[in-house]
Amino acid sequence: MTEILVIEDDSSISELICMNLEAAGYKAIPVMDGLLAEAFLRNKESREVALALVDVMLPGKDGFALMEDLEREKIPVIYLTAKDDVASKVHGLKAGAEDYIVKPFEVLELLVRIEKVLKRTGRSRERIEIRDVVIDLKEHSVTKRGEKVPLKPLEYELLVTLAGSKNVAFSREELLNRIWGCDYMGETRTVDVHIGQLRKKLDFYHVIRTISKTGYRLEDLE
Amino acid sequence: MKLWKKLAGMTAAVLLAAMGVSGAAVIYRSALYNQQKTVESCEHQLKSTAYAIGRELENGLLEEYSEPTKNSFINYVVKKYGAEEYILIEDDHEICNLTPYELKNPGDERWNQNESCSVIQRGGDQFILISGKRVPMMGKAEYKLVLVQDISDLYADMREQALFILTVFLGAVLVSMMLVFLATKRLLRPLKKLQQAAGDITNGKLESRANVHTKDEIGLMAADFNKMAERIEDQVTELSLVSEQRRQMLGSLTHELKTPMTSIIGYSDTLLHVNLKKEQQERALWHIKEECSRLERLSSKLMSLMGLYDNDSILMEEVQVAELFDQVARLEEYNLREKKIRLDYSCSMKTRRMDRDLFESLLVNLIDNAAKASEEGSTVFLTAQGDRISVEDQGCGIPKEEIERVTEAFYMVDKARSRKEGGSGLGLALCSMIAQLHGAELSIESQIGRGTKVSVIFREI
Numbered sequence: 001m002t003e004i005l006v007i008e009d010d011s012s013i014s015e016l017i018c019m020n021l022e023a024a025g026y027k028a029i030p031v032m033d034g035l036l037a038e039a040f041l042r043n044k045e046s047r048e049v050a051l052a053l054v055d056v057m058l059p060g061k062d063g064f065a066l067m068e069d070l071e072r073e074k075i076p077v078i079y080l081t082a083k084d085d086v087a088s089k090v091h092g093l094k095a096g097a098e099d100y101i102v103k104p105f106e107v108l109e110l111l112v113r114i115e116k117v118l119k120r121t122g123r124s125r126e127r128i129e130i131r132d133v134v135i136d137l138k139e140h141s142v143t144k145r146g147e148k149v150p151l152k153p154l155e156y157e158l159l160v161t162l163a164g165s166k167n168v169a170f171s172r173e174e175l176l177n178r179i180w181g182c183d184y185m186g187e188t189r190t191v192d193v194h195i196g197q198l199r200k201k202l203d204f205y206h207v208i209r210t211i212s213k214t215g216y217r218l219e220d221l222e
Numbered sequence: 223m224k225l226w227k228k229l230a231g232m233t234a235a236v237l238l239a240a241m242g243v244s245g246a247a248v249i250y251r252s253a254l255y256n257q258q259k260t261v262e263s264c265e266h267q268l269k270s271t272a273y274a275i276g277r278e279l280e281n282g283l284l285e286e287y288s289e290p291t292k293n294s295f296i297n298y299v300v301k302k303y304g305a306e307e308y309i310l311i312e313d314d315h316e317i318c319n320l321t322p323y324e325l326k327n328p329g330d331e332r333w334n335q336n337e338s339c340s341v342i343q344r345g346g347d348q349f350i351l352i353s354g355k356r357v358p359m360m361g362k363a364e365y366k367l368v369l370v371q372d373i374s375d376l377y378a379d380m381r382e383q384a385l386f387i388l389t390v391f392l393g394a395v396l397v398s399m400m401l402v403f404l405a406t407k408r409l410l411r412p413l414k415k416l417q418q419a420a421g422d423i424t425n426g427k428l429e430s431r432a433n434v435h436t437k438d439e440i441g442l443m444a445a446d447f448n449k450m451a452e453r454i455e456d457q458v459t460e461l462s463l464v465s466e467q468r469r470q471m472l473g474s475l476t477h478e479l480k481t482p483m484t485s486i487i488g489y490s491d492t493l494l495h496v497n498l499k500k501e502q503q504e505r506a507l508w509h510i511k512e513e514c515s516r517l518e519r520l521s522s523k524l525m526s527l528m529g530l531y532d533n534d535s536i537l538m539e540e541v542q543v544a545e546l547f548d549q550v551a552r553l554e555e556y557n558l559r560e561k562k563i564r565l566d567y568s569c570s571m572k573t574r575r576m577d578r579d580l581f582e583s584l585l586v587n588l589i590d591n592a593a594k595a596s597e598e599g600s601t602v603f604l605t606a607q608g609d610r611i612s613v614e615d616q617g618c619g620i621p622k623e624e625i626e627r628v629t630e631a632f633y634m635v636d637k638a639r640s641r642k643e644g645g646s647g648l649g650l651a652l653c654s655m656i657a658q659l660h661g662a663e664l665s666i667e668s669q670i671g672r673g674t675k676v677s678v679i680f681r682e683i
Contacts, residue, residue: 168497
């Protein structure tokens, strides 16, 4: 499972991030202090970490100062901070961060940005498992109980998007934008039709749930 | 119009009026006098000549002479007494006229009197004085003697004199105007400086002052002006300081609000959109509640801090300090027992003027802080002695370089720890504000690892 380091001193926000990362299928490692983070990064365990979410204002050692340690371990960084002034953003990005997210943030936005960074740095997952379905992201193939399920390209994209941030609800507009492109002028009905196809082909009637007033969610809790 | 112009103009007008009237009066008076003197001397001359001619003619037995003889005799007599100035009139025709003039009305009754009568006639540039009287003599015949004199020279003299006086007078006005002009310019120089200083202040150079040290009204005004400028400068400096503090406080406040907001928004967003396990859902709700109560605490602290800024709600009364300590100890009892901390208090102060509620909240805040810094099982000391009330703990202490900043709103030495204990970063700001309202001062002594002592020192006793 992809490991994500969460360096955040506020316990409530740290738990919030970890909760969402775990729901979406990542393994979250919370660290509450700059110096603890530094110590953790000297440790061998840190080799497994695919990405770090770092708060800027930290006790012990601040987020900008931690950049050096994270770079040494070749861990891509997303800053997650209440500092929304341009100077801080520029400083963070220039120092080598992959992205900069200002608090308060939306869960979906955070997950999407994490996914983008992982993809860009070549650390995205190779396969996603949902119950008895395995999505091979390298082969672009989907198997259910070992049997290959033929999916059209748009159906495959839709499945990958939903499974990439599983347990998180996407709105129909969001899905349209991400899969069909933002200049696609089709109706949101198009999404419903494709969701129907996926449910039928994978027998996901109870896995892909319709969330009223929002959209769809692929549910899979251990 | 400029003041110096006004003053010079006014002086000129007053001088012109005053000297004009007096000058004209003097000229008129002297002209009149000269004229009178001339007339008098002429009349005197006429009188004596008339008398003499009268005597001669009386003695001359004129009736016995033939007409030509009589005429030449009269001519002879008149010539003998006067130059070419006399006209002799018999009845109403001239019988002898030695002057270049001719009388228009020789029968004029004015000259047929014993007293002489004078007339001044003007013809072009010439002034002629004509005086006449009866020649006093016995006999039937009546003669009148008329003296004609050219007095143009007198008038020319008078005109010359008037002209001279006018010149002198205009000169004097001019010179005095110049003097007034220079004097006012000199007098008004301090005003110019004052004006310059005022202009500087208007343009934002608040430190500018009027450098005027005269002892007159302008000097007094400049001194007052400088005092005013000083007050304004002080107030502006103070205001900008206060607004800077408020700005910083607002900045910290927004940051302080952002953290609980991030949690609340994040957890509620998660609850709405993310499929969570039952216990995770409960955790999320618990966090939302927790962060909301953090916001609640923050807002009530903030409200009391704001409330202290408009201080009409303060009720000063004589308070028994020992009684206050008992009350505070009761309030803190539960809180301290939970942390297994003992409160040791002693009081050697009888009464003091204070707002009971505010001071209570100050002490509660200080004791809370002390308890947060202390280990389990240690003691917090509350003492009142001399001019100070102190709260002392044996806790972790405050780093030296941070002591000055701890009374700033939202300043926390150890953020993570303070949050965990439910701190808002406003407690000491509140305490120092309350102390200030009591004319007291908050003094903090601390040693890392040994403890902290916060004292409220009352300035006046």
